Amino acid sequence: MTTSKFVLSAFRYLLLALILFLTQWFLQSYLLMLVIWILAGAVLAMVQPLGKNFFPAFWIELIIAYVLFFLMSSHHSDHVKVILENVGYGGFYFTLLILLFNGLNAAFCVTLGSIITKLFLNNRNK
Amino acid sequence: MFNRLALAGFCILWIAFTFYRPMNLLNHLGELLSYNTGVNQLQPLDEQSKTLVINAPDQYDLEIHLDEWGVPHIYGQNEASVAFGVGYMHARDRYFQMEMMTRKAQGKLAEFVGIRGLESDRFWLPMELDIRAQKLLKKLKTDHPKVYRDVMAYGDGVMTYLKNEKANQVPPEYNLTGEKPRIWKHHYSLLLSTYMAYMLSYSDQALQRQTVLDLLPADLRQELFEHDADLAHSIIPDTVFGQRPPTDLAPEKPLESSAYHTGKVLPFEEKTLGSNNWAISARKSSSGNAVLCNDTHLDLVLPSPWYEAHLFCPQYNCYGLTLPCGPYVVSGHNEQIAWGMTNAYWDENDQFELNVDPKDSTRFELNGSWKKMHRKKYEITIKGVGIKEWTVDRTELGVVHRIKEKTFAKRWYPAEQDNISFVTFEKMTHASDWKGFLEAMRYYSFPPQNFAFADIEGNAGILCAGSLPLRPNFYRGGIRDGKVSAPIRYLPFDQLPKVLNPKRGFVSSANQLPAKANYYISYTYAEPYRAKRINEVLEQKEKLNIEDLMKLHGDVTDVSVRDVQALLKKYPAKGDEKKIFDQLARWNGTLQNDSQEAFEAAYLNYFLLNSFDSILRSHYPVEMQSRYRGVYTFLLKHETFKLKNKSYQTAKLMQNAYRKARLQLIEDFGPKIQVNQAQARTFDIKHLLSLPGWGNLVPDAGGNHFTPNVHKGIHGASMRTVIEMNPKGVKSYMVIAGGQSGRVNSPHYRDQLQHWQQVNYHEVQMCREASELKHVSQQIRFK
Numbered sequence: 001m002t003t004s005k006f007v008l009s010a011f012r013y014l015l016l017a018l019i020l021f022l023t024q025w026f027l028q029s030y031l032l033m034l035v036i037w038i039l040a041g042a043v044l045a046m047v048q049p050l051g052k053n054f055f056p057a058f059w060i061e062l063i064i065a066y067v068l069f070f071l072m073s074s075h076h077s078d079h080v081k082v083i084l085e086n087v088g089y090g091g092f093y094f095t096l097l098i099l100l101f102n103g104l105n106a107a108f109c110v111t112l113g114s115i116i117t118k119l120f121l122n123n124r125n126k
Numbered sequence: 127m128f129n130r131l132a133l134a135g136f137c138i139l140w141i142a143f144t145f146y147r148p149m150n151l152l153n154h155l156g157e158l159l160s161y162n163t164g165v166n167q168l169q170p171l172d173e174q175s176k177t178l179v180i181n182a183p184d185q186y187d188l189e190i191h192l193d194e195w196g197v198p199h200i201y202g203q204n205e206a207s208v209a210f211g212v213g214y215m216h217a218r219d220r221y222f223q224m225e226m227m228t229r230k231a232q233g234k235l236a237e238f239v240g241i242r243g244l245e246s247d248r249f250w251l252p253m254e255l256d257i258r259a260q261k262l263l264k265k266l267k268t269d270h271p272k273v274y275r276d277v278m279a280y281g282d283g284v285m286t287y288l289k290n291e292k293a294n295q296v297p298p299e300y301n302l303t304g305e306k307p308r309i310w311k312h313h314y315s316l317l318l319s320t321y322m323a324y325m326l327s328y329s330d331q332a333l334q335r336q337t338v339l340d341l342l343p344a345d346l347r348q349e350l351f352e353h354d355a356d357l358a359h360s361i362i363p364d365t366v367f368g369q370r371p372p373t374d375l376a377p378e379k380p381l382e383s384s385a386y387h388t389g390k391v392l393p394f395e396e397k398t399l400g401s402n403n404w405a406i407s408a409r410k411s412s413s414g415n416a417v418l419c420n421d422t423h424l425d426l427v428l429p430s431p432w433y434e435a436h437l438f439c440p441q442y443n444c445y446g447l448t449l450p451c452g453p454y455v456v457s458g459h460n461e462q463i464a465w466g467m468t469n470a471y472w473d474e475n476d477q478f479e480l481n482v483d484p485k486d487s488t489r490f491e492l493n494g495s496w497k498k499m500h501r502k503k504y505e506i507t508i509k510g511v512g513i514k515e516w517t518v519d520r521t522e523l524g525v526v527h528r529i530k531e532k533t534f535a536k537r538w539y540p541a542e543q544d545n546i547s548f549v550t551f552e553k554m555t556h557a558s559d560w561k562g563f564l565e566a567m568r569y570y571s572f573p574p575q576n577f578a579f580a581d582i583e584g585n586a587g588i589l590c591a592g593s594l595p596l597r598p599n600f601y602r603g604g605i606r607d608g609k610v611s612a613p614i615r616y617l618p619f620d621q622l623p624k625v626l627n628p629k630r631g632f633v634s635s636a637n638q639l640p641a642k643a644n645y646y647i648s649y650t651y652a653e654p655y656r657a658k659r660i661n662e663v664l665e666q667k668e669k670l671n672i673e674d675l676m677k678l679h680g681d682v683t684d685v686s687v688r689d690v691q692a693l694l695k696k697y698p699a700k701g702d703e704k705k706i707f708d709q710l711a712r713w714n715g716t717l718q719n720d721s722q723e724a725f726e727a728a729y730l731n732y733f734l735l736n737s738f739d740s741i742l743r744s745h746y747p748v749e750m751q752s753r754y755r756g757v758y759t760f761l762l763k764h765e766t767f768k769l770k771n772k773s774y775q776t777a778k779l780m781q782n783a784y785r786k787a788r789l790q791l792i793e794d795f796g797p798k799i800q801v802n803q804a805q806a807r808t809f810d811i812k813h814l815l816s817l818p819g820w821g822n823l824v825p826d827a828g829g830n831h832f833t834p835n836v837h838k839g840i841h842g843a844s845m846r847t848v849i850e851m852n853p854k855g856v857k858s859y860m861v862i863a864g865g866q867s868g869r870v871n872s873p874h875y876r877d878q879l880q881h882w883q884q885v886n887y888h889e890v891q892m893c894r895e896a897s898e899l900k901h902v903s904q905q906i907r908f909k
Contacts, residue, residue: 024160024161024162026162028162030154030157034141034144034156083818083819083870085819097159098165101155102161105156108140108141109137109141111133112134112138115133115137119127119130119131119134
């Protein structure tokens with residue numbers, strides 16, 4: 001990978017991270033958040049039609065979810081941990097559930113956006 | 127291309143999955159597990175800020191100071207301002223609970239919880255309580271302007287809170303269910319009394335009771351089912367309830383036998399609700415001050431039904447437990463008197479059999495002529511399903527329901543008249559003596575309660591209060607004749623049983639028979655054992671101190687064991703059973719949760735009562751099981767007994783029960799029958815919606831429905847109060863099962879649970895000046 005490609009890639013994923021973070025931080029509407037994530041996937045596919053976005057989006061969201069849920073809001077998530085512990089599950093399951101769900105959610109939305117864009121671009125080029 | 131399409135399809139499936147709503151009640155998974163719409167909604171309330179300043183309507187002038195338990199001390203310039211403060215705090219801490227309660231009473235629960243609320247809505251909607259509450263509010267304006275003022279101020283307080291609530295601080299249940307708090311209306315407060323009446327006085331057992339009346343010979347029924355023999359343990363043992371027959375209603379014609387079998391047998395009386403109160407007068411008290419104690423056994427849920435509050439204004443200084451939706455202290459004290467209640471279990475239901483026109487099923491015979499039923503269509507909105515239409519037939523005698531070829535009308539008296547019990551509590555805040563207490567109680571209607579009383583003069587008294595409908599002479603429960611109807615009348619207030627400063631120096635009640643009565647009150651009360659135990663402890667010492675009385679709240683001694691021990695003595699166990707049950711014969715009846723004897727007694731009871739019951743029902747197929755005490759005394763009295771010409775030997779029945787109990791004990795606890803701590807039970811205090819994890823597991827306190835203290839099923843003391851009426855300053859101690867806040871994300875959601883479980887209390891602060899309060903965690907000012 002040349003330096004310029006690396007910088008472009010890093011910039012792309014930094015932008016994706018920013019979008020994922022800000023939408024979760026500010027938006028009160030889950031539906032709107034999904035739409036923005038799908039659009040983010042579409043934009044990524046336009047910038048780099050050959051790139052695969054599933055795993056990058058998954059890992060980025062894992063980090064963001066960890067920061068949001070467990071570092072910035074530990075006092076909130078403590079209540080949820082107590083609830084899970086009352087049901088008989090340890091706090092670990094809560095961490096796992098939250099991270100996996102959000103990671104997969106971001107990955108599938110971004111992937112959907114990029115696939116649609118790629119299909120659209122392919123059809124236009126034919 | 128195909129791979130991409132498949133992947134896109136998979137992505138769409140995932141996104142659809144995130145919109146799945148668990149239990150058709152909760153919000154969809156995506157919102158629940160995302161940050162801003164999920165966990166972030168659980169951020170703690172603004173309890174960190176020392177002072178909050180809130181905009182409020184000009185007419186209210188008050189300050190609220192919260193103590194370390196989250197108890198609000200409301201200092202108002204006038205009574206309306208105090209009521210405003212109560213409304214504000216109830217909304218802040220319990221709005222979800224308030225919405226559930228009012229929705230239920232209105233018949234609008236399914237709109238929120240979906241199909242699981244349908245049954246409840248079908249019960250409540252035809253009562254049209256919402257419309258009635260609106261009309262009652264208008265009536266209060268002219269008839270009881272002070273209560274009207276307080277209800278309006280309370281509603282303003284609720285609305286002020288809701289207006290100022292930030293979007294991310296709504297109670298978590300709303301976020302969890304994807305709903306929003308609905309707008310509060312002033313008349314909702316008036317639904318509370320009827321809701322409580324349902325919780326405490328609704329019963330639907332007339333059909334089963336009728337089988338007892340129809341099928342059993344009178345002497346057998348008297349011995350096994352009626353409470354008359356328990357007069358010695360009644361609330362007021364030496365009083366006759368009503369001095370003369372109060373009704374001139376003619377006896378109704380006996381109904382046909384065995385026409386009402388439902389196929390459902392009501393189990394042995396194990397009241398899921400039960401409460402205790404007692405008050406000692408100055409001469410019984412070691413401090414020379416009257417003391418009042420109360421523990422109400424409402425459902426054990428989180429949040430607790432009770433909300434502690436201190437209400438102060440120039441007109442009164444009152445402290446105690448309020449119920450969310452209402453502006454007044456329901457159990458507590460002011461600076462002169464204290465009061466606390468137990469449920470009275472009066473019969474407030476009638477079920478009439480209608481004679482329906484064979485040619486037209488919508489006509490029925492009443493007072494000699496055919497009348498048309500009123501048919502009305504109702505719409506129930508069910509979340510996730512849509513609108514369901516439902517038709518109800520109604521008569522003057524109540525809502526019509528049909529069982530096979532029979533048609534009945536059900537009347538529930540609390541739904542028949544305006545409930546103005548709020549007037550009682552408004553007057554109680556100002557009352558200063560027994561006379562003022564009685565004056566306040568004059569307005570009390572539903573649910574019937576036994577109110578204990580104590581004052582700073584050292585007096586202790588009790589009044590069994592409520593609206594008791596008058597029935598025809600000789601009525602003893604069961605189905606009533608629907609061919610005749612008379613205007614509804616209630617027992618006059620002056621004839622209600624009451625006593626002030628009885629000779630024994632104390633009064634007490636535990637849901638048992640109130641007193642000897644000249645007419646029908648009810649056929650179902652709590653068994654007398656709990657009352658017997660309370661009275662026994664109160665009588666043991668000549669003088670009692672606060673610690674003695676607190677200890678009684680935690681007492682788990684079951685005196686019904688003495689009846690079982692008498693049976694053991696008369697019909698001793700033999701062979702393999704002897705060793706086990708000889709041990710039981712020497713036991714003191716203390717039901718610790720890991721007590722071996724407690725398990726042995728429970729197993730023996732189960733097999734004894736059920737063996738007897740199955741024999742009885744093989745001859746007389748009644749649909750209620752006998753009373754515990756009825757069976758014990760019957761077996762003690764009769765060494766042999768005949769049921770429809772067949773003879774039975776009690777000794778044989780006992781040996782059979784011993785054998786079955788031993789075998790089951792061995793099966794459950796091994797050949798040596800050793801109960802260890804690991805097998806001791808824990809007890810789950812559930813959340814209002816039974817949301818998994820939102821409740822709390824606590825160790826079982828032991829005890830059963832015959833002991834003053836118990837946690838079992840949903841049964842237990844939802845609060846405890848001990849109030850010493852010291853003329854120099856009332857000292858009181860309280861605890862609720864849970865905490866002040868209904869929000870799972872509040873430190874006060876369950877902070878009193880441990881104290882409650884250990885039967886500890888916090889001493890309350892009843893300062894006249896806010897500046898004297900200790901451990902203030904937050905101040906709320908209104909401008």
